[in-house]
Amino acid sequence: MTKKVQKRDAEASRRRIIENAIALFSKKGYAGASMDELAKMSDLNKAMIFYYFKNKKGLYEAVMHEILQEIYEAILAENKLHDNPLEELEGFIRTYASFACAHPYLPALLLKELSDSGAVIPETLFASMRKLFALFSDILRRGEAQGIFHDVIPMVLYFTVLGTLNLMVTTKPLRVKAAQLDDIEVDTCAECDIDEIADYLIRKIKLMLQQEER
Amino acid sequence: MTKKVQKRDAEASRRRIIENAIALFSKKGYAGASMDELAKMSDLNKAMIFYYFKNKKGLYEAVMHEILQEIYEAILAENKLHDNPLEELEGFIRTYASFACAHPYLPALLLKELSDSGAVIPETLFASMRKLFALFSDILRRGEAQGIFHDVIPMVLYFTVLGTLNLMVTTKPLRVKAAQLDDIEVDTCAECDIDEIADYLIRKIKLMLQQEER
Amino acid sequence: MTKKVQKRDAEASRRRIIENAIALFSKKGYAGASMDELAKMSDLNKAMIFYYFKNKKGLYEAVMHEILQEIYEAILAENKLHDNPLEELEGFIRTYASFACAHPYLPALLLKELSDSGAVIPETLFASMRKLFALFSDILRRGEAQGIFHDVIPMVLYFTVLGTLNLMVTTKPLRVKAAQLDDIEVDTCAECDIDEIADYLIRKIKLMLQQEER
Amino acid sequence: MTKKVQKRDAEASRRRIIENAIALFSKKGYAGASMDELAKMSDLNKAMIFYYFKNKKGLYEAVMHEILQEIYEAILAENKLHDNPLEELEGFIRTYASFACAHPYLPALLLKELSDSGAVIPETLFASMRKLFALFSDILRRGEAQGIFHDVIPMVLYFTVLGTLNLMVTTKPLRVKAAQLDDIEVDTCAECDIDEIADYLIRKIKLMLQQEER
DNA sequence: CATGAATGAGAGTTCATTCAT
DNA sequence: AATGAATGAACTCTCATTCAT
Numbered sequence: 001m002t003k004k005v006q007k008r009d010a011e012a013s014r015r016r017i018i019e020n021a022i023a024l025f026s027k028k029g030y031a032g033a034s035m036d037e038l039a040k041m042s043d044l045n046k047a048m049i050f051y052y053f054k055n056k057k058g059l060y061e062a063v064m065h066e067i068l069q070e071i072y073e074a075i076l077a078e079n080k081l082h083d084n085p086l087e088e089l090e091g092f093i094r095t096y097a098s099f100a101c102a103h104p105y106l107p108a109l110l111l112k113e114l115s116d117s118g119a120v121i122p123e124t125l126f127a128s129m130r131k132l133f134a135l136f137s138d139i140l141r142r143g144e145a146q147g148i149f150h151d152v153i154p155m156v157l158y159f160t161v162l163g164t165l166n167l168m169v170t171t172k173p174l175r176v177k178a179a180q181l182d183d184i185e186v187d188t189c190a191e192c193d194i195d196e197i198a199d200y201l202i203r204k205i206k207l208m209l210q211q212e213e214r
Numbered sequence: 215m216t217k218k219v220q221k222r223d224a225e226a227s228r229r230r231i232i233e234n235a236i237a238l239f240s241k242k243g244y245a246g247a248s249m250d251e252l253a254k255m256s257d258l259n260k261a262m263i264f265y266y267f268k269n270k271k272g273l274y275e276a277v278m279h280e281i282l283q284e285i286y287e288a289i290l291a292e293n294k295l296h297d298n299p300l301e302e303l304e305g306f307i308r309t310y311a312s313f314a315c316a317h318p319y320l321p322a323l324l325l326k327e328l329s330d331s332g333a334v335i336p337e338t339l340f341a342s343m344r345k346l347f348a349l350f351s352d353i354l355r356r357g358e359a360q361g362i363f364h365d366v367i368p369m370v371l372y373f374t375v376l377g378t379l380n381l382m383v384t385t386k387p388l389r390v391k392a393a394q395l396d397d398i399e400v401d402t403c404a405e406c407d408i409d410e411i412a413d414y415l416i417r418k419i420k421l422m423l424q425q426e427e428r
Numbered sequence: 429m430t431k432k433v434q435k436r437d438a439e440a441s442r443r444r445i446i447e448n449a450i451a452l453f454s455k456k457g458y459a460g461a462s463m464d465e466l467a468k469m470s471d472l473n474k475a476m477i478f479y480y481f482k483n484k485k486g487l488y489e490a491v492m493h494e495i496l497q498e499i500y501e502a503i504l505a506e507n508k509l510h511d512n513p514l515e516e517l518e519g520f521i522r523t524y525a526s527f528a529c530a531h532p533y534l535p536a537l538l539l540k541e542l543s544d545s546g547a548v549i550p551e552t553l554f555a556s557m558r559k560l561f562a563l564f565s566d567i568l569r570r571g572e573a574q575g576i577f578h579d580v581i582p583m584v585l586y587f588t589v590l591g592t593l594n595l596m597v598t599t600k601p602l603r604v605k606a607a608q609l610d611d612i613e614v615d616t617c618a619e620c621d622i623d624e625i626a627d628y629l630i631r632k633i634k635l636m637l638q639q640e641e642r
Numbered sequence: 643m644t645k646k647v648q649k650r651d652a653e654a655s656r657r658r659i660i661e662n663a664i665a666l667f668s669k670k671g672y673a674g675a676s677m678d679e680l681a682k683m684s685d686l687n688k689a690m691i692f693y694y695f696k697n698k699k700g701l702y703e704a705v706m707h708e709i710l711q712e713i714y715e716a717i718l719a720e721n722k723l724h725d726n727p728l729e730e731l732e733g734f735i736r737t738y739a740s741f742a743c744a745h746p747y748l749p750a751l752l753l754k755e756l757s758d759s760g761a762v763i764p765e766t767l768f769a770s771m772r773k774l775f776a777l778f779s780d781i782l783r784r785g786e787a788q789g790i791f792h793d794v795i796p797m798v799l800y801f802t803v804l805g806t807l808n809l810m811v812t813t814k815p816l817r818v819k820a821a822q823l824d825d826i827e828v829d830t831c832a833e834c835d836i837d838e839i840a841d842y843l844i845r846k847i848k849l850m851l852q853q854e855e856r
Numbered sequence: 857c858a859t860g861a862a863t864g865a866g867a868g869t870t871c872a873t874t875c876a877t
Numbered sequence: 878a879a880t881g882a883a884t885g886a887a888c889t890c891t892c893a894t895t896c897a898t
Contacts, residue, residue: 031246045857116240153414159377162377167377168373171328174339186344250867269868460674587806614775677873
């Protein structure tokens with residue numbers, strides 16, 4: 001007879017949880033996020049979180065996997081549009097920047113996680129982050145092989161890019177507030193939008209890589 | 215009757231608390247750190263924490279103030295040894311790097327705090343961080359005025375430096391582990407020590423700043 | 429399969445908490461009552477108190493609302509049985525007295541609350557107490573209008589009635605103990621039951637109100 | 643040599659503690675009052691409270707003894723000025739009223755204590771209160787013997803007087819607030835001062851006692 | 857698939873009280 | 878007589894998690 005009176009849509013519930021969890025974890029961190037609050041946000045019973053994700057850590061892993069997968073796919077798609085390392089590098093930075101700006105939870109979550117070596121989820125973070133780094137590293141190595149980049153240490157440069165962009169995104173509110181209170185002595189770049197910053201960063205990174213040291 | 219190994223030494227107790235708190239907060243973050251655990255670590259009754267610092271937030275503020283003050287003083291001292299922007303910049307980076315390496319709680323705490331715009335202690339973080347940035351900014355501006363640096367945006371470059379160095383420090387365990395598990399496909403720079411990294415970063419930053427764009 | 433002795437019966441749990449809370453608050457006062465003890469009394473986990481009442485103050489409000497509502501309804505019901513102010517007044521006093529005797533927590537809670545102007549819950553106490561006073565006041569005013577009561581100040585007389593009855597109830601144990609220890613010098617009325625006292629009070633109040641001053 | 647550099651005046655310290663304790667206990671009740679706050683108020687080290695009074699209960703006893711002694715002496719002094727029961731009764735009520743008004747902690751403390759049968763300090767309260775009641779009782783008994791009072795139950799009348807006056811004092815703030823918010827429907831006697839109330843009560847008590855029942 | 861009731865452990869914080877100086 | 882440091886127990890309240898329906 002299959003009553004199906006009410007559409008109990010498992011997939012929809014799951015997604016609602018994940019999406020709210022992304023917001024919550026990025027705002028309050030792992031320890032600070034409460035499953036109670038998450039349930040309320042998601043308009044679902046608390047028990048459902050455990051039904052779908054087993055426990056808090058499991059949910060967190062799902063969240064991290066989700067966002068790392070998303071950014072990876074975005075960057076990979078962009079990467080396929082280009083065929084030389086210089087453009088690929090540009091694309092990488094620009095895509096990461098605009099994605100981070102559109103989804104500011106990403107920098108927040110990533111920095112938190114990286115700031116304690118993935119204390120919560122070493123393996124997951126790990127595997128997911130490696131794919132992204134492998135791509136970045138590969139671009140630089142090929143550029144080096146082609147003689148257009150010099151003196152390359154991919155790991156350091158990777159964190160240079162991620163560090164700069166992530167911090168510019170997460171500190172935005174702080175910098176805006178500083179600008180309001182401050183005499184104009186120091187410029188906190190409160191107005192810059194992320195695309196300008198990405199452009200600037202690209203320009204600078206090029207100078208870094210294309211020059212041989214004197 | 216000389217040694218007088220005092221049991222009830224306020225200053226000593228206070229310091230023990232602060233020092234353990236630095237370790238604890240940097241390891242577990244603000245929300246994740248437990249005052250109970252801290253008391254045990256410090257070999258003191260839990261109530262003493264509140265006796266000295268009023269509440270958890272007060273303790274956290276004291277901790278952040280402490281570490282930011284320390285790094286600021288270290289950098290300021292170094293800065294006074296030089297008299298031209300280029301050397302000053304080098305000194306800044308090198309000092310920050312070696313301090314961060316010697317006191318790895320600094321990057322951990324800083325990244326956590328910056329990753330949510332100083333959610334816990336906006337004002338304190340703020341004031342303390344500004345002094346450091348003001349110094350950095352000043353170095354670059356003077357360099358620009360003297361025609362040795364070009365196309366300078368201090369805020370972005372500040373986060374480039376801090377982002378790179380902090381992330382290299384906090385991800386060290388992660389990178390080491392990656393190196394063990396991995397086929398040699400990607401180099402996670404597991405062996406590099408922080409001074410080499412600082413050297414590399416300095417070299418690169420110089421290229422960034424001394425060149426005019428082509 | 430009929431009886432269904434429910435274990436997880438929300439309404440029952442809630443009631444158990446409220447009822448024990450009434451006893452506890454009336455015995456120890458607001459500050460002196462411990463939620464831990466209440467949980468134990470109620471054979472429930474401590475967290476359930478907060479699940480049902482949000483916090484201690486919320487519980488206290490619920491308690492006060494409950495008892496004030498009960499006494500109000502009892503008196504109102506009695507009031508409807510009469511149609512002249514004299515009888516209504518009698519009914520008011522008698523009902524209050526026997527209710528207070530049957531539920532001795534009422535005087536205890538009321539006196540405590542009134543003794544600091546409703547420090548804990550000004551608004552709630554307020555609204556609930558006003559209804560009762562409004563009824564009392566109305567009775568007296570109508571009596572005055574009909575010329576059977578004279579020189580009426582309802583507020584004072586209200587507290588005369590409540591003060592006398594409440595104190596006679598709450599001091600009962602004290603007075604009994606006094607009677608045991610004492611030589612018969614002073615009569616603490618240890619034997620009187622509350623109905624006699626109510627009768628006496630009614631007699632006296634009548635003399636108060638029906639006479640014009642000489 | 644008797645250095646006596648600093649006047650460490652024990653008696654003064656003791657008094658400061660007692661006086662602040664009266665205020666504190668009357669405002670927050672026994673359980674709600676904190677020795678920490680008391681020490682701060684008294685500008686003394688917390689340990690001194692225990693030096694002078696052994697423990698919280700001891701202090702509370704001292705406080706209750708103090709205020710009951712004071713009111714007893716005030717009333718006794720007044721009583722000696724009169725030589726007939728009617729005037730003595732008037733004096734009792736009037737003195738209690740004005741004392742209670744001048745020292746509003748008395749009603750607050752008394753009602754709290756009486757509202758749980760002297761849970762904290764049965765014996766002390768007891769002994770002190772009995773002297774006062776014995777005086778009141780004696781006045782009435784003599785009046786009855788002289789044929790000017792009729793149908794006397796001292797215990798009840800005692801609480802009638804104390805109940806009325808104490809409640810009028812402690813509820814003053816509540817009644818004032820009610821007067822502000824309310825439409826004029828009910829008169830909470832917010833303006834009456836305590837002497838008017840005492841006069842009114844005396845008038846009414848006289849009617850109570852001088853009449854034989856009809 | 858979904859709910860609300862229940863739990864036990866632990867959170868931060870305050871308490872009365874004592875110790876050493 | 879007076880202080881500040883220290884304690885342990887208790888406090889209110891929140892947490893992640895599970896059970897019964």
